[in-house]
Amino acid sequence: MRSVSKMKVAVSGCCHGALDKMYETIELMEQRHGHARPDLLLCTGDFQAVRDSADLQCMAVPPKYREMGGFPQYYSGEKKAPVLTIFIGGNHEASNHLQELPYGGWVAPNIYYLGYAGVVKYRGLRIGGISGIFKSHDYRRGHFECPPYNQNTLRSVYHVRNIEVFKLKQLKQPMDIFMSHDWPRGIYHYGNKKSLLKKKSFFRQEVESNTLGSPAALELLQYLKPAYWFSAHLHVKFAAVMQHEASSSEEQPKATKFLALDKCLPQRDFLQIVEIEHNSSASDTLEYDPEWIAVLKATNNLINVSPNFWNMPENNGLHAKWDYSVTEEDIKAVLEEASNDLRIPQNFSAMSSNGNTPQRRAGPIPRINPQTTEFCARFGLIDINDRIQQVREGIPGQKGDKEEEEEEDDEEVDSTGEASDYNTDVSGLTASINPDEIILDDELSGKEENDDGSDQPSDITSTCSELRALPSSMNVSSDEGLDSAAAEPEELVSRSQEEEQNLSDKSLKRIGVENEGEKSGKKKIKRRNQAIYASQEDEDEVE
Numbered sequence: 109m110r111s112v113s114k115m116k117v118a119v120s121g122c123c124h125g126a127l128d129k130m131y132e133t134i135e136l137m138e139q140r141h142g143h144a145r146p147d148l149l150l151c152t153g154d155f156q157a158v159r160d161s162a163d164l165q166c167m168a169v170p171p172k173y174r175e176m177g178g179f180p181q182y183y184s185g186e187k188k189a190p191v192l193t194i195f196i197g198g199n200h201e202a203s204n205h206l207q208e209l210p211y212g213g214w215v216a217p218n219i220y221y222l223g224y225a226g227v228v229k230y231r232g233l234r235i236g237g238i239s240g241i242f243k244s245h246d247y248r249r250g251h252f253e254c255p256p257y258n259q260n261t262l263r264s265v266y267h268v269r270n271i272e273v274f275k276l277k278q279l280k281q282p283m284d285i286f287m288s289h290d291w292p293r294g295i296y297h298y299g300n301k302k303s304l305l306k307k308k309s310f311f312r313q314e315v316e317s318n319t320l321g322s323p324a325a326l327e328l329l330q331y332l333k334p335a336y337w338f339s340a341h342l343h344v345k346f347a348a349v350m351q352h353e354a355s356s357s358e359e360q361p362k363a364t365k366f367l368a369l370d371k372c373l374p375q376r377d378f379l380q381i382v383e384i385e386h387n388s389s390a391s392d393t394l395e396y397d398p399e400w401i402a403v404l405k406a407t408n409n410l411i412n413v414s415p416n417f418w419n420m421p422e423n424n425g426l427h428a429k430w431d432y433s434v435t436e437e438d439i440k441a442v443l444e445e446a447s448n449d450l451r452i453p454q455n456f457s458a459m460s461s462n463g464n465t466p467q468r469r470a471g472p473i474p475r476i477n478p479q480t481t482e483f484c485a486r487f488g489l490i491d492i493n494d495r496i497q498q499v500r501e502g503i504p505g506q507k508g509d510k511e512e513e514e515e516e517d518d519e520e521v522d523s524t525g526e527a528s529d530y531n532t533d534v535s536g537l538t539a540s541i542n543p544d545e546i547i548l549d550d551e552l553s554g555k556e557e558n559d560d561g562s563d564q565p566s567d568i569t570s571t572c573s574e575l576r577a578l579p580s581s582m583n584v585s586s587d588e589g590l591d592s593a594a595a596e597p598e599e600l601v602s603r604s605q606e607e608e609q610n611l612s613d614k615s616l617k618r619i620g621v622e623n624e625g626e627k628s629g630k631k632k633i634k635r636r637n638q639a640i641y642a643s644q645e646d647e648d649e650v651e
Contacts (some may be wrong), residue, residue, distance in 0.1 A: 121369030122154035125177020153198025155288030164200035198240030208477035214456035227400035232387030237287035242322035250412030293321035299348030345377035
């Protein structure tokens with residue numbers, strides 16, 4: 109008989125390397141508020157598992173913001189995470205480190221990374237996630253990047269790819285929790301938009317034009333329909349409830365409780381405790397999910413390490429097979445091969461960084477992580493990084509092209525090298541003005557500013573005083589309500605051609621508004637890497 113109880117799950121927004129602050133806050137909650145220690149901590153990206161100076165070079169932030177953070181002490185074993193931590197990648201990561209674990213793995217004792225996309229089980233809860241952020245110009249490429257990165261691949265390496273979304277859409281079994289770094293596009297229609305825009309007024313244009321967030325994440329949200337969806341990225345706390353339509357007359361309509369959290373700073377809502385029902389008789393160790401392993405095996409031949417655009421199989425008459433979902437027999441076969449033991453092995457070992465060697469000082473080098481080697485051997489999967497190295501070395505018979513030094517963003521190029529008029533996103537996903545590079549000047553200073561203009565010291569105790577209990581229903585405020593709850597799901601991603609053609613103009617207009625704000629003394633908004641999206645002649649004018 110299934111025994112149901114509630115498990116305390118801590119959810120964190122962008123960590124930005126502040127592991128000590130996260131764990132100290134959890135401890136202070138125990139001491140000062142009588143909260144029991146959570147069973148699990150979920151971090152929704154920008155974790156920044158930076159091991160050494162070479163890793164810092166692989167993080168897409170301006171050099172003055174490249175800080176080592178507290179991770180090296182956890183990596184070396186000097187410290188151990190006091191609670192099991194599971195995280196996904198964001199857009200400010202030591203990408204070379206995370207790329208060593210494309211299928212997921214331990215980055216330190218008790219700290220587990222889900223990989224490009226992944227699903228695991230813990231105490232009966234099924235937890236999935238997808239790393240990175242959505243950018244339409246990289247969505248249909250393979251995973252071709254490899255250290256040392258150039259200025260293009262330093263960023264494209266953390267962009268979501270269509271194959272990961274395709275794999276996740278083969279899943280049929282219910283999902284309890286799902287994580288993405290950027291928000292699903294349109295989720296703001298299901299929460300208190302008025303409150304959101306009061307906190308982040310510069311989101312208004314994207315919210316009103318429905319271009320804020322990831323269309324790929326929305327596609328997954330509508331398909332997976334998880335009970336909970338957690339995100340970060342936009343540095344603001346926001347809750348919503350999305351009611352899904354029943355897919356059949358027999359099925360009960362499902363609802364997803366969405367929660368986004370702020371970045372890990374004092375006086376910010378970056379941590380939340382959520383109580384979630386689970387099977388108390390289930391294993392208390394982290395386990396591989398058998399359906400996910402079966403899907404990885406079924407899609408193994410789709411691995412692509414080419415920078416060229418490619419389309420996932422679909423029922424359009426061009427593919428002999430397009431359905432890669434798995435059967436109960438496939439799942440049973442995975443369990444039999446694993447002798448019904450899918451516990452994730454505690455096989456973390458710190459890899460020597462060779463930090464003092466001339467080669468290491470010159471920059472990061474590609475490395476094969478033994479965890480990935482062991483995982484691929486156990487389940488008969490392709491080691492993506494090994495395949496990339498074979499392609500780069502020109503080994504015959506390997507699928508893929510050598511990495512291009514410069515990506516062609518102005519026009520799409522198909523596998524023949526000819527210009528293609530095929531839409532970048534075959535599923536109707538549109539280009540996003542995802543504000544992944546937006547930061548406020550006061551967020552980068554060593555102090556926080558209250559509404560009254562007073563400065564507050566960066567004290568961990570002030571952080572804890574601001575933590576508030578999450579309502580059990582996660583209901584939004586009633587003053588605005590779910591004003592778009594009755595809208596068809598397709599309406600959240602369908603935009604007119606005229607709006608799409610004006611996206612770039614809107615972006616330039618926003619930059620103009622930012623400049624006006626600077627003159628008027630308002631907070632100045634920066635787009636850290638705007639120059640890489642602008643034309644060459646405009647680069648000198650962009651901050």
